Amino acid sequence: MHIVADENIPLLNEFFGEIGEITRVEGRSMSKSDLEGADILLVRSVTKVNRQLLEGTTVRFVGTATIGTDHIDTDYLQEAGIAFASAPGCNAQAVVDYVLSALSVVVDERGVQFSDLSVGIIGVGNVGSLLRARLESMRVTVLAVDPFRDPEEVGELVSLDEALTADVVTLHTPLTKDGEHPTWHLIDAERLAQMKTDACLINSGRGPVVDNQALLAHMRANRNFEAILDVWENEPEVDLDVMHRCLLATPHIAGYSLDGKMRGTEYVYQGLCEFYGLPIRRKLAQFLPEPGVKRVNFSDQVPLNQALRTAIRAAYEIRVDDGVMRTAMKRSDDLRATFDALRKNYPLRRDIPTLRVGVPAKCHDLQDVLAAAGFDVRIK
Ligand SMILES: NC(=O)C1=CN([C@@H]2O[C@H](COP(=O)(O)OP(=O)(O)OC[C@H]3O[C@@H](n4cnc5c(N)ncnc54)[C@H](O)[C@@H]3O)[C@@H](O)[C@H]2O)C=CC1
């Protein structure tokens, strides 16, 4: 079989080498001519997979190593009889770590504790529900919204109006343009005006869920309003005015832990094996390396909030990604290329549960809160 794959999918050889011959191509510029003789197409979020790309090709299976599927025309795939697999939940942990690191900056900057914050979570799927569980066990007040979910399954839900009254509002919906509750420009000028004038909006879902021009106008009019953006309208063309006004800005890397990216490959491999009736011979655990940072130890002198911030940032420090992006974009004469290069060359990062945290036996509260945040807590 002939497999055409985005060059930025990790472990291509390891997972798919036995199944077929692999041709690696640049994802954003992929075109029909790259698919000559291909049976299988493996993509990431930057390739638009639709009739224009696939009509007249021999592709019979499409896999995307991502959670989001807004770049895939699934109606066309169905019409054309092309099988499809995505990677639901593959990097949900990484996105949760991103939001926790972002919140650690917000609590520092405001001089408050995590438990002083209320957080509105919009979209309670894989990411939103894991985030909710983490935050509630960290004693943060959560106001969750999801018109498609049953509170019996995902816990208490409130209206969007109510969630927008939170100190922090974080977006975890897919990007949708139709249906009963489309999310395109869900956060527009009107919804921004409903939020507290000193609220913080976090978007690590998809860029166009927020009307970026409305956000810019809102930030100009409300100096205390804060935004933390990982995803942008018109990516990879970032509006620098929006970026400059953000409290934190990152280049669509919220899900970019090594664990999350490799898990995306594994899930697509599993979908492909199922479609072709092949045995599943490869497992992610065979390929994940030892974490670079293995352990952080606390004494009984450390205040709880400080331990939490320190542990979160030992696992993932969002301010480094923010600094690298601002510097690179400021110097850039090609914003699109710079944005993509930041993503392609993203440094190694591991999920929070890979980090062991040593806590004295008598510090029960600290043990509970760090375990709730997802750390591998060890009594020392
Ligand atoms: N920045 C990044 O690196 C990453 C971004 N993402 C984005 O995050 C999104 C969410 O990821 P998951 O939680 O895994 O997806 P999911 O599909 O498990 O959950 C999404 C939830 O949003 C809800 N929803 C849909 N429309 C809504 C609306 N109008 N209002 C409120 N809720 C609504 C759905 O009912 C669902 O429960 C993905 O679709 C993807 O676009 C995902 C991974 C990494």
Ligand SMILES: O=C(O)C(=O)[C@H](O)COP(=O)(O)O
């Ligand atoms: O999984 C998703 O959905 C994401 O947003 C991915 O983290 C995006 O990564 P790329 O596919 O754009 O490399």
